[in-house]
Amino acid sequence: MKSLKDYSTPIFWAEGDPGKLDRALWKITFDGLIEKPQTLSFERLLKLPVSNVKARLTSVTRWSVEGIWTGISIKELASFLFCKKEAKYIRVFSYREIYDTSIPIEIALKEKTLLAFKFNEHDLTEDYGGPVRLFCPYLWGYKSAKSVVRVQFTDKYISGYWESRGYPDHATIEKGIVRDLNDNGKLKSIPGGEVIDFLS
Numbered sequence: 001m002k003s004l005k006d007y008s009t010p011i012f013w014a015e016g017d018p019g020k021l022d023r024a025l026w027k028i029t030f031d032g033l034i035e036k037p038q039t040l041s042f043e044r045l046l047k048l049p050v051s052n053v054k055a056r057l058t059s060v061t062r063w064s065v066e067g068i069w070t071g072i073s074i075k076e077l078a079s080f081l082f083c084k085k086e087a088k089y090i091r092v093f094s095y096r097e098i099y100d101t102s103i104p105i106e107i108a109l110k111e112k113t114l115l116a117f118k119f120n121e122h123d124l125t126e127d128y129g130g131p132v133r134l135f136c137p138y139l140w141g142y143k144s145a146k147s148v149v150r151v152q153f154t155d156k157y158i159s160g161y162w163e164s165r166g167y168p169d170h171a172t173i174e175k176g177i178v179r180d181l182n183d184n185g186k187l188k189s190i191p192g193g194e195v196i197d198f199l200s
Helices: 074-080
Strands: 027-032 038-041 049-056 063-073 089-094 102-106 114-119 131-134 150-156 177-178 186-188
Touching: 038 063, 063 074
Parallel strands: 027 150, 063 177
Antiparallel strands: 027 038, 049 063, 063 114, 089 102, 089 150, 114 131, 177 186
8 A cells, every 4th residue: 555655745834844763762742631641652552443434534634545554542542541531622742842733622532633654554653643542533733743753632712823824723624626636636625624526
């Protein structure tokens, strides 16, 4: 199966390319409104139940790529960490904590929202947010933060990196035209919301 690179998926790091990242030393801190705040190594994270979902990453810059994403569902993590009922959002931070974004807990707990580490059975490289990135096909791609180092469960919404620069906080995928990278970048029409099928 093709990798993100094979599909010529655009590479963009708003906060600067992080360079080579060491999976053996990678850690993610989980804190905020949970009963069991803790820091998990990448190795420990992989011992949690793994999910595979077929879904699309769709960018506000109007491209979309579909594949099988492998990772740990946020729903699984919320259960493992004993998420408190007061939690209304998850706030996710990328490497160096320059980039952050928040999504509502009800979207975070949907089946396809993952901390993903593979695409089509290929490890996610640093270019595409490896070792672990948030994957949320229900919202524009700027909500799918790359190279995650911290996940905070919170009762308050805080605008993230792009949101504080004018991008919509809700990040709802809007009806329009995108380049389907699975079909050599062919222009196709999408409805609003998660991209599952193209309009005829």
